[in-house]
Amino acid sequence: MKTPLDNDLNKVYESFNQNHDQLREMLMASLPARSEKRKGIRLINLVQLFIRGDTMKVRITKLAAAAVIIMGVFAGLYLLMGPIDVVSVGWADVLENMEAAQTVTFTFEYERRYEDGEYCWGKGTTRIKGPYRRAEATGGHRYQDGPPHEETTISIMDLSRQNRFVLLYPPQKWAYFAPDHGGNDTLLTYDGLKKDFRDGTEESLGRVKIDGRDAICFKVSKDDKEITVWADPDTALPIRIERLATEGIDKTVLCDIAFDVELDDELFDMTLPDDYIVTNMETEECRVPYELTQEHLIEGLAVNANALGGKFPTLYKGGRRGKEAFEKYIAETRKMSEPPVEDKFKPSLGVEFVKRLPEGSDYQYVGEDVKLGDANTPVCWWKPPGSKTYRVVYGDLSIRDVEPSALPKVPWLTEQK
Amino acid sequence: MTTPSDKTLIRALFAGDKAAYEKLYDRYAPLVRAVCYDTTGNLTDAQDLTQDVFMRAYEKLEYLRNLESFGKWLIGIARLRCKEWQRHKLRHRDMKPDLTNIGSIIAGPSNDGRIERLREMITTLPERERLALHTFYLQGSSAEAARRTMGLSRSGFYRVLERARKRLEKLMSGEQENIR
Numbered sequence: 001m002k003t004p005l006d007n008d009l010n011k012v013y014e015s016f017n018q019n020h021d022q023l024r025e026m027l028m029a030s031l032p033a034r035s036e037k038r039k040g041i042r043l044i045n046l047v048q049l050f051i052r053g054d055t056m057k058v059r060i061t062k063l064a065a066a067a068v069i070i071m072g073v074f075a076g077l078y079l080l081m082g083p084i085d086v087v088s089v090g091w092a093d094v095l096e097n098m099e100a101a102q103t104v105t106f107t108f109e110y111e112r113r114y115e116d117g118e119y120c121w122g123k124g125t126t127r128i129k130g131p132y133r134r135a136e137a138t139g140g141h142r143y144q145d146g147p148p149h150e151e152t153t154i155s156i157m158d159l160s161r162q163n164r165f166v167l168l169y170p171p172q173k174w175a176y177f178a179p180d181h182g183g184n185d186t187l188l189t190y191d192g193l194k195k196d197f198r199d200g201t202e203e204s205l206g207r208v209k210i211d212g213r214d215a216i217c218f219k220v221s222k223d224d225k226e227i228t229v230w231a232d233p234d235t236a237l238p239i240r241i242e243r244l245a246t247e248g249i250d251k252t253v254l255c256d257i258a259f260d261v262e263l264d265d266e267l268f269d270m271t272l273p274d275d276y277i278v279t280n281m282e283t284e285e286c287r288v289p290y291e292l293t294q295e296h297l298i299e300g301l302a303v304n305a306n307a308l309g310g311k312f313p314t315l316y317k318g319g320r321r322g323k324e325a326f327e328k329y330i331a332e333t334r335k336m337s338e339p340p341v342e343d344k345f346k347p348s349l350g351v352e353f354v355k356r357l358p359e360g361s362d363y364q365y366v367g368e369d370v371k372l373g374d375a376n377t378p379v380c381w382w383k384p385p386g387s388k389t390y391r392v393v394y395g396d397l398s399i400r401d402v403e404p405s406a407l408p409k410v411p412w413l414t415e416q417k
Numbered sequence: 418m419t420t421p422s423d424k425t426l427i428r429a430l431f432a433g434d435k436a437a438y439e440k441l442y443d444r445y446a447p448l449v450r451a452v453c454y455d456t457t458g459n460l461t462d463a464q465d466l467t468q469d470v471f472m473r474a475y476e477k478l479e480y481l482r483n484l485e486s487f488g489k490w491l492i493g494i495a496r497l498r499c500k501e502w503q504r505h506k507l508r509h510r511d512m513k514p515d516l517t518n519i520g521s522i523i524a525g526p527s528n529d530g531r532i533e534r535l536r537e538m539i540t541t542l543p544e545r546e547r548l549a550l551h552t553f554y555l556q557g558s559s560a561e562a563a564r565r566t567m568g569l570s571r572s573g574f575y576r577v578l579e580r581a582r583k584r585l586e587k588l589m590s591g592e593q594e595n596i597r
Contacts, residue, residue: 005586012536013554015460016447024442027468031438031475092493100568199500 089216091202093236094229098194101259104128108135108189110252117144126190131160132268133187143334150338156270157187165281166270171341174348175272178281189252193241197222207233211255215239277345292353298397300350301379303343305372307336312367312379312395316347317354319365320412358385366410370395378408424484431479442471444556445488448566449495451551455540456499466502470495488566492548538588546581553578 002010098104109123122139133156140150152171158164165182168175185192200222208217208230215230230240237259243252272278278287305312314320314329339346354363360383367379374395381392381402389401421429421440429437449470453463474491539547552563564574 005582005589008532008535009550009554009585011532012539013447013451013551015532015536016450016454016463016555018460019464020443020446023464023468024439024446027442027471028435028439030472031435090493090497092497093490096493199504 089231089233089236090204091197091200091218091220091229094231094238095194095198097237097259098190102129103260103263104190104257105261105263106190106254106257108137108186108252108254110139110186110189110250112251113249118142122186124186126187127263127267128190129263129265129268131158133157133159133190134267135184135187137186139186146334147337151344155184155187156268157182157184158268158270159191164270166272168273168276169345172345173273173276174345175276175278176281177272177278180282182281189243189254193227193243193254196225197227200227210239213239277349279348286348286352286355288349288352292349292356294353294391294399296346297350297353297380298393298399299343300347300353301367301393302372302397303339303346304336307339308332309337310372312370312372314368316365316367316380317351318363318380320368321416325368354382357382361385362390364410364413366408366413367395372396381407422485423487427478427484427487438475441487445491446471448488448551448555449491451555452492452495452548453499453502454536455544455547456503458537458540462502466495466498470498473498485565486568488552489568492566535585535589538585541588542581542584545577546584549574549577550581550585 105125105127107123107125109121111119111121113119118141120139120141122137124135124137124139126133126135128134135155136153137155138150138152140148142148151169154168154170156166156168162180163178163182164180165178165184165187166175167177167184197220200220203219203221205217205219205228208215210217210230214233216233217228217230220227220229225243225245227244228242229238231238238257239255241254241257243254244250275289277289279285280287301312301316304316313332314325319325319329357363363380363382365380370377370379372395375398377395378392379395379397381390383390387401389403390407392400392402392407394400421437423441423444426437426441430441446467449467450460450463453466453470454460457463457466470491473494477494539550542550548567549563552566553560556562556566560571560574560578563578564571567574567577569577
């Protein structure tokens with residue numbers, strides 16, 4: 001039964017029939033005559049004719065036979081390389097499928113080179129379900145000729161909760177958490193493709209074979225970014241997407257793309273495991289599921305000193321102030337070698353121990369360039385609660401309690417005070 | 418008599434029957450106009466764009482792989498054409514209206530304010546819902562034809578259509594409240 005809304009809608013849509021007959025006549029009058037058959041079909045027919053030998057059964061001239069052979073060569077190319085005609089599936093069709101999919105999974109690989117010489121890479125799997133994005137990845141970075149740093153992570157984002165975000169480091173049982181506005185480029189790669197290239201300029205590259213499959217290939221470009229898309233010619237589903245940006249220093253490849261596969265909700269559970277150390281990315285607060293001791297500080301210092309080839313860094317939650325010191329420290333971090341997986345977060349735990357020292361602890365770090373193993377040079381000190389002496393850590397990582405008057409005199413420290 | 422499928426009509430056209438394209442035009446032109454109207458907001462430009470879409474489709478038809486997806490493919494061309502129109506409009510926003518516009522010569526304005534408002538409200542719906550309404554009401558209220566054009570399952574199509582109708586009802590009732 002028709003409702004009043006149905007009746008109104010029928011009236012609305014009647015208007016789209018206005019002047020239909022005149023418009024049709026005008027269109028038909030302006031259409032050019034069509035060639036009868038499709039190029040591909042013609043070539044195939046010739047090949048079939050030639051293969052069957054029908055051409056030799058009838059009286060044909062040598063010239064005609066040669067022509068057929070030449071056509072056969074072209075047809076052979078057709079069979080090997082796919083049809084040479086222009087393709088129908090375009091970015092709009094692929095994009096439409098991408099928009100319509102309820103779930104998406106794909107594998108990705110990326111590499112980026114930055115102007116300051118940093119090089120990043122990574123590969124993994126992304127799963128998308130509704131507003132959730134989950135990526136399991138192994139990725140790393142390296143500064144110029146510095147050592148590579150690589151890590152394995154799981155990241156999950158919920159776009160429906162203002163990009164609520166968790167980043168898990170399972171081997172180290174460490175997690176970062178952003179209640180909202182979490183940032184992760186890798187997780188948003190797929191969304192970025194849809195958004196950034198929505199009205200890009202499209203250039204067809206014809207039909208190609210990729211991973212043994214027939215595909216239609218085209219480039220879509222916008223501003224300084226470009227993607228190359230290989231899509232299934234019948235379904236307009238993407239097979240592979242490559243993204244290049246900034247003259248090729250940022251490359252991401254998406255492949256094994258599958259739509260509407262079953263994905264368990266548990267994959268997108270953002271509950272943080274109880275046994276993980278969790279850092280809130282917004283407040284920088286750190287939840288540690290056990291008590292921190294000075295041993296954590298010693299371990300953290302040791303990891304950093306070893307990573308720097310046997311000397312302590314310029315800064316460690318304290319140290320010499322100023323731009324020069326900070327830049328020196330940044331240069332050091334770039335040269336630091338990758339610690340073993342189990343030691344990766346130990347420097348952070350040491351810092352966390354320092355952050356938790358009560359007010360009045362007077363923590364000072366003076367370890368800049370001190371050699372690991374130097375038993376006479378202090379690296380840092382602090383005053384334990386209720387103590388009249390200072391606890392001093394030396395370059396050999398030994399700890400001694402020292403009277404305030406016996407603390408070494410550090411010129412820059414006196415100036416800073 | 419059975420209605421010929423899109424595939425049959427396109428094959429007839431390939432075989433030289435130009436009238437087959439007229440039938441395809443009759444089947445899809447109102448739908449394409451509605452899709453274009455969502456962008457242009459006026460029937461005149463929507464009619465012009467539709468002519469262009471059918472012209473392009475005619476030229477590119479031999480490259481359509483799946484002949485059964487003609488409707489969906491046509492909407493894809495219409496979307497692209499609309500984007501071009503928008504870009505052109507942005508570039509030439511200071512230009513005076515084109516008086517040679519064919520549609521403006523033959524199209525007449527609608528006098529029914531309520532219907533006009535309803536048409537405007539449809540343009541505010543999400544694209545998917547708009548398309549569900551267009552395909553359904555412009556393809557003889559046939560859910561089968563509409564869902565095929567949209568590439569949805571039957572139940573999926575009904576879900577989208579129902580959502581669109583509910584949203585429209587809400588919008589219209591809100592307007593009634595304002596009038597009172």
